[in-house]
Amino acid sequence: MSTPMTAAEMRKILASRKIQRVVVLGANGTMGFGSAALFTTAVPEVTFLARTKEKAEEGLAAAIKQVRSPTVASRATTGDYDNDLVAAVAGADLVFEALTEDMAIKKEIFDKIEAARGDDSIVATVTSGLSINSLCEGRSESFRKNFLGLHFFNPPNVIVGTELIAGNDTDPAIVDFIDAFSQLRLGREMVRTFDTPGFAGNRVGFKLMNECAQLAGERGPLLVDKLVGPYTGRAMTPLATVDLVGWDIHRAIVDNVYANTNDEAHETNKLPDFMAKLMDKGVLGNKAGGGFFKRDGKKRLVLDPSTGDYTPEEEIKLPDLAYIDEVSALHRDGRYKEGMAVFLNAEGEYAKIARGVIAGYIAYAFERVGEVTETIDGIDRIMGLGFNAAPPSVLVDAFGAQGVVDMIGEAGLAVPSALAEAAKTGKPPRFFTHSRINIGRFFVAG
Amino acid sequence: MAAGSEVYILGGYQTDFARNWTKENKHFSALMRESVHGALETCEIAPEEVESAHVGNFAAELYCMQGHLGAFFTETDPAFSGLPTGRHEAACASGSIALLAASAEIEAGRYDLQAVVGIEQMKTVSSDVGGSYLGTAAWYEHEAEGIAAPFPKLFGKLGDEYDKRYGLNDEHLAEISKINYANAKLNPNAQTRTWYMNKEHALTHTDDNPAIGGRVRISDCSQVTDGAVTLFLASREYAEKWARGVGKKLSEIPRIKGWGHNTARLKFADKVAESANDQFVLPHVRSTIASAMKRAGIDGVDGIDGIETHDCFTTSEYMAIDHFGITAPGESWKAVEEGWLEIDGKHPINPSGGLIGAGHPVGATGCRQVLDSYLQVTNQAGAYQVEGAKNFQTLNIGGSGTTSVSFVVGI
Numbered sequence: 001m002s003t004p005m006t007a008a009e010m011r012k013i014l015a016s017r018k019i020q021r022v023v024v025l026g027a028n029g030t031m032g033f034g035s036a037a038l039f040t041t042a043v044p045e046v047t048f049l050a051r052t053k054e055k056a057e058e059g060l061a062a063a064i065k066q067v068r069s070p071t072v073a074s075r076a077t078t079g080d081y082d083n084d085l086v087a088a089v090a091g092a093d094l095v096f097e098a099l100t101e102d103m104a105i106k107k108e109i110f111d112k113i114e115a116a117r118g119d120d121s122i123v124a125t126v127t128s129g130l131s132i133n134s135l136c137e138g139r140s141e142s143f144r145k146n147f148l149g150l151h152f153f154n155p156p157n158v159i160v161g162t163e164l165i166a167g168n169d170t171d172p173a174i175v176d177f178i179d180a181f182s183q184l185r186l187g188r189e190m191v192r193t194f195d196t197p198g199f200a201g202n203r204v205g206f207k208l209m210n211e212c213a214q215l216a217g218e219r220g221p222l223l224v225d226k227l228v229g230p231y232t233g234r235a236m237t238p239l240a241t242v243d244l245v246g247w248d249i250h251r252a253i254v255d256n257v258y259a260n261t262n263d264e265a266h267e268t269n270k271l272p273d274f275m276a277k278l279m280d281k282g283v284l285g286n287k288a289g290g291g292f293f294k295r296d297g298k299k300r301l302v303l304d305p306s307t308g309d310y311t312p313e314e315e316i317k318l319p320d321l322a323y324i325d326e327v328s329a330l331h332r333d334g335r336y337k338e339g340m341a342v343f344l345n346a347e348g349e350y351a352k353i354a355r356g357v358i359a360g361y362i363a364y365a366f367e368r369v370g371e372v373t374e375t376i377d378g379i380d381r382i383m384g385l386g387f388n389a390a391p392p393s394v395l396v397d398a399f400g401a402q403g404v405v406d407m408i409g410e411a412g413l414a415v416p417s418a419l420a421e422a423a424k425t426g427k428p429p430r431f432f433t434h435s436r437i438n439i440g441r442f443f444v445a446g
Numbered sequence: 447m448a449a450g451s452e453v454y455i456l457g458g459y460q461t462d463f464a465r466n467w468t469k470e471n472k473h474f475s476a477l478m479r480e481s482v483h484g485a486l487e488t489c490e491i492a493p494e495e496v497e498s499a500h501v502g503n504f505a506a507e508l509y510c511m512q513g514h515l516g517a518f519f520t521e522t523d524p525a526f527s528g529l530p531t532g533r534h535e536a537a538c539a540s541g542s543i544a545l546l547a548a549s550a551e552i553e554a555g556r557y558d559l560q561a562v563v564g565i566e567q568m569k570t571v572s573s574d575v576g577g578s579y580l581g582t583a584a585w586y587e588h589e590a591e592g593i594a595a596p597f598p599k600l601f602g603k604l605g606d607e608y609d610k611r612y613g614l615n616d617e618h619l620a621e622i623s624k625i626n627y628a629n630a631k632l633n634p635n636a637q638t639r640t641w642y643m644n645k646e647h648a649l650t651h652t653d654d655n656p657a658i659g660g661r662v663r664i665s666d667c668s669q670v671t672d673g674a675v676t677l678f679l680a681s682r683e684y685a686e687k688w689a690r691g692v693g694k695k696l697s698e699i700p701r702i703k704g705w706g707h708n709t710a711r712l713k714f715a716d717k718v719a720e721s722a723n724d725q726f727v728l729p730h731v732r733s734t735i736a737s738a739m740k741r742a743g744i745d746g747v748d749g750i751d752g753i754e755t756h757d758c759f760t761t762s763e764y765m766a767i768d769h770f771g772i773t774a775p776g777e778s779w780k781a782v783e784e785g786w787l788e789i790d791g792k793h794p795i796n797p798s799g800g801l802i803g804a805g806h807p808v809g810a811t812g813c814r815q816v817l818d819s820y821l822q823v824t825n826q827a828g829a830y831q832v833e834g835a836k837n838f839q840t841l842n843i844g845g846s847g848t849t850s851v852s853f854v855v856g857i
Contacts, residue, residue, distance in 0.1 A: 007632075007789075037642070070654060158640050160639065183829055187632065187640070328471075331471075332471060334476030334477070435459065438465065
């Protein structure tokens with residue numbers, strides 16, 4: 001599936017065709033304008049298209065603001081679907097679809113693209129988890145050959161981890177070309193995934209976040225975000241991430257995974273009922289005033305999932321979590337393995353809950369090998385470089401294989417065979433072998 | 447252990463220069479520890495093997511309220527307690543000075559395996575305070591006290607001196623900035639990897655790209671960076687044994703083939719006055735580069751496959767181009783216009799992104815340049831690999847062209 005290419009090979013592939021004109025559809029959305037801004041770093045002409053020209057202009061303004069350079073405008077044009085799509089798509093080398101995550105809406109725009117596009121233009125979708133094969137089903141051979149998923153993470157100009165998803169009929173040469181273009185011209189770290197719901201990153205990453213959301217229903221958001229906090233290997237706590245992403249986006253992703261997969265951790269991908277109920281009342285996360293957490297001036301308020309009411313953070317009494325301070329102090333001095341050993345051996349129900357979530361994440365990732373990516377490496381890189389969270393292999397190396405096997409056992413989960421084998425034989429001595437990706441950055445000191 | 451040994455580079459490790467260690471709530475010691483352990487793991491060296499350590503650092507006393515950095519090395523692993531260690535300071539050339547000291551000890555036959563750590567944590571203070579700290583690399587009382595952004599101004603004057611002697615078009619400086627930023631996109635540990643830059647932006651004269659030192663704009667500057675790099679240097683005897691252990695031949699292990707080192711007078715005005723009748727604006731820098739080539743037995747820049755130079759500002763890279771002999775003195779613009787500096791060009795400069803693109807943790811930069819040269823000549827530089835590179839040369843500068851060190855790293 002993925003062949004690592006040398007710089008020389010990539011330059012050769014890159015020289016085989018040109019990307020001079022890119023059209024971005026849905027350029028007023030977050031992924032649309034962010035991706036369009038990214039394209040202007042490498043492409044002389046980028047067309048921002050939206051339902052109306054005004055919306056496209058808003059997208060361009062947002063792109064300029066996001067990357068803080070007025071020069072985006074010198075490489076950009078704007079237009080709407082009714083008046084400008086046909087001409088723009090006809091002249092484009094790459095058509096980039098970034099509409100709402102809705103199969104029907106996307107298919108409707110693909111009708112227009114198919115009618116207008118040149119035979120050798122590439123069509124990419126930024127979908128974060130809809131099926132690439134379904135999206136191009138029934139299209140012409142030329143469309144299917146030139147169609148693929150190019151999944152940037154938000155914000156596209158900042159997060160380098162990117163998923164590349166070929167359909168059954170995608171020309172392998174097109175996949176290699178977009179891979180080389182994204183690496184050399186856009187500075188992306190590319191991870192090739194299979195065409196499965198949520199691909200690799202969202203499948204594994206949102207599983208952990210949703211499990212935390214479920215736990216928040218029982219334990220409250222504040223405690224859960226402390227338990228699965230930075231010390232466990234992430235820059236941002238899980239529920240704060242759900243608030244940032246937006247509850248609607250979170251729901252779309254986990255619902256898609258829940259409806260279209262049936263794996264050993266199926267129920268952890270089920271949206272908690274309280275979230276569905278609160279969403280009916282307009283709770284959507286940061287973009288609509290708050291979610292699990294809410295700002296009130298300088299105060300931080302915390303959601304009570306059962307009532308929908310908010311309580312000031314300082315009024316919530318947390319149990320004794322001294323072990324977290326101990327882990328953080330070790331992380332502060334760069335003693336990450338020692339820190340994780342304290343976590344592994346910490347006593348009490350709360351440390352056990354936290355270990356259960358982390359064990360679930362590691363086990364889930366290792367069980368997805370062969371299903372979402374060819375090897376654990378793809379999952380590792382997208383978790384590290386797309387989610388800014390400790391890759392599963394980094395955690396295994398930090399806890400030790402036996403430690404992880406014990407954790408998974410304690411959580412009552414089945415131990416993936418690669419981990420059981422490593423605990424038994426001591427091989428491989430390390431799972432994460434990228435000497436040019438710092439592992440320390442994932443262990444944030446509280 | 448034989449006196450006169452050649453000095454081999456077994457490899458090393460760089461922290462991601464995009465990281466902000468204050469935001470990660472981490473102490474200086476974590477930065478050193480990560481780079482040292484990263485290097486031990488990458489090079490498959492047991493801590494017990496290390497015989498001595500040299501730390502290059504500019505100003506931890508100012509940025510981190512912490513001195514005695516050689517001693518901090520012993521904190522990175524229990525096996526290091528008792529090792530001979532020391533710290534070296536020569537402003538932005540501190541890392542190279544540490545490398546020079548370590549390699550001299552290997553040549554002298556004192557030790558067989560040395561760790562060299564270049565380190566600086568700079569994001570602990572505001573940019574104004576940090577700019578003032580950097581001013582101590584100049585003659586502070588004369589050139590920096592009470593002056594905002596003293597170094598951009600000094601290197602703006604370097605551009606002005608070129609302009610006076612030979613003419614200088616700022617578009618060429620913008621192109622240098624653009625190339626460094628573009629190369630940094632290929633480097634997983636470059637600070638500006640995700641920053642937005644193109645030539646139009648580098649030429650933008652608005653609040654998005656203000657002038658801070660005469661003709662020097664924000665896009666002409668290197669970065670304020672937290673970072674550390676650890677390298678292992680070894681004698682021939684140790685390198686032979688180590689190579690066998692990791693399944694390599696000695697001939698595959700890069701060496702420091704040549705070095706150059708000069709120190710000019712501190713004040714920029716004095717340097718320029720001294721060179722008034724010289725074809726090179728900074729003749730001591732030229733001498734450093736030329737002596738490193740000579741010691742490596744390389745007859746001019748055509749024998750060098752790529753350069754990692756000290757682009758603390760675009761003007762210093764512009765200076766390096768003719769001082770390396772890529773063009774005749776004063777004609778650096780030709781190399782820019784011909785595309786020679788790009789990764790697949792005739793004389794690639796800073797495929798890593800350099801100090802502008804990859805970042806400039808002051809005391810670590812000399813070590814970072816040597817590590818990148820090592821990666822290039824061992825074909826491990828990934829997306830920024832210069833195809834077929836066998837010899838790379840560095841140029842590391844402290845102050846306004848004051849301390850210069852250059853290494854030729856090759857197979």
